[in-house]
Amino acid sequence: MADFRKWLYALALVALLAGLTVPASAQVANTPFQCAATTGVPPTVRAEGWTELVGDIIINCTGGIPTPAGQVVQPVNVSVSITTNLTSRLLSGGVWSEALLIIDEPHSAINPGRPILNCGNAGAIDSGPSGPNVCAIVSTGNPAQTYDGTPNGYGTTAGATTCTGTGTIPASGSYSCGRPNVFQGRLGTPQDPNQYNSVAWLGVPVDPPGTTTNRTLRITNIRADAHDLGVSAPGNFFLNEVQAQISINGNSSLALTGGLQTVAYVAVGLITSLKTTNFTFLQCIGENTSLFPFGSTVLPSTATLGPGISTSGQQTTGKSPQFSFSEGFGSSWKAKNIAMILSPTLSGGNGTTVAAASYWSYDGTTMNYPTDLNQDVPGAIYNTESGFEYPGSGATLAKAPLADPAPNPPFGLGTVPV
Secondary structure, three states, rough: OHHHHHHHHHHHHHHHHHHHHHEEEEEEOOOOOOOEEOOOOOEEOOOOOOEEHHHHHHHHEOOOOOOOOOOOOOOOEEEEEEEEEEEEEEEEHOOEEEEHHHHHOOOOOOOOOOOEOOOOOEEEEEEEOOOOOOOOEEOOOOHHHHHOOOOOOOOOHOOEEEEEOOOOOOOOOOOOOOOOOOEEEOOOOOOOOOOOOOEEEEEOOOOOOEEEEEEEEEEEEEEEEEEOOOOOOOOOOOEEEEEEEEEEEEEOEEEEOOEEEEEEEEEOOOEEEEEEEOOOOOOOOOOOOOOOOOOOOOOOOOOOOOOOOOOOOOOOOOOOOOEEEOOOOOOOEEEOOHHHOOHHHOOOOEEEOOOOOEEEEEOOOOOOOOOOOOOOOOOOOOOOOOOOOOOOOOOOOOOOOOOOOOOOOOOOOOOOOO
C-alpha cells in the first residue's frame, strides 16, 4: 500500500510539472512583435540652414506572428515629429513630402538584388478606398517576401502568385496588387494637417517578421529648420539638438523602444572675416562705384578703374575690403548631387579620382554642372544636399529618368554595388 501511495505522489508531481512547462514551439510562436529605433551617428547641420537634411531613423523589428498566406497585411500609421519646423520638400498638391519610409532596405548592400517599388507605382496601385499613397499587400505566407518589390504580386490565393483577374483574384494593375517597399509621407498628422513639425505615413502594411527573419523600416529625407533652433549660448559646451519623436499606431500590437532620438546637432556652418579694408573712406560712402553703377551687374566699358583695380574689376592691391569665407565645420559645404563630385569621365562632374583612397578630390580647375544621378541606395552616405533621390523609369520630371552612378553606390559611399 505504501509503495502504491509513493507512485501516486510521483505521478501527481510529474503532471504538475508538465502543466507548468511551456513547449519550445509555443515559446517561439509567442515571441512578441517588438521594434527598436536608432539613428546611428547624427550629422552636424548648419545653424544658418532652413532645410537641413538630418540623419535617417532606423527601426528594427523582430518577432510576432507573420500574416498567413492570402490574407491582407495589417496597416499601421507611422509619424515623426521633430523639435523645429519640418521643411522637407513638398511635392504633388502641397501635401505629399519627399520624406520616405523604406522597408527592408531594397537595392542596398543588405538586399542588392531587390528592386525598389514605391506605393503608387503601376505595379503597386494605390487607388483604394483610403486614397493616394495607401497600398495593400496580400501575404505569401513568407514574411521575407512581403516587401520584395514584386509588381502585381498577390499572395498565393488559389495557387496564384500574381494578379490575374480570374476568380476572386484582382486583375493586374488593380488595388492590392504588388508588394511595394517605399512609401511617401504627407505633411502634418491625421489630427492636424497643418502641424508643420510632423510627417506621417498612413495605412502602411507592416508584417511581423516572426523568428525566421527581421524587419527594417528606414525613414529618410527629413529636413529641419535648424535656423529656428540656432546655436547654443556662449559658454555652453553642448550643441543644440534636433530631436525626433517616432510613433507607430494601428491594429497590430507593436512595442517600440527608442521612440525619442537625436537626429542632428546644430553648429555654425559659415565663418566670415574681413581680411583687408580701407579705413580712409567715410561711412555709407561706396567704394569703386564707377565699376558697378547702381542697378548694373556687369563691368561697364566706360568704367574708370580706381587704384588697385584690374580691367576685370578685381582688387589687386587690397585697397578695398576683402572678405574670407570658410566652413564652420567639416562637410558644411556640400554638392547638390553626387554627379558633381564624380570625375568628368564618370558623370561630367568636377572630381578627380584619388587612387590610394578610392575617392574624389576637387581639382579646382573645372566647374561643370552635370545632370543629377540617382542616389537610390538606402544607407549610403552621399553627403550631398539632395538626399535619397530616385525619380524612377516612369518619372515625369524635366531631367528624369536619372541614370545610376557606375558603380552604384560610388566608391567610398557603400560596400556592395547594386
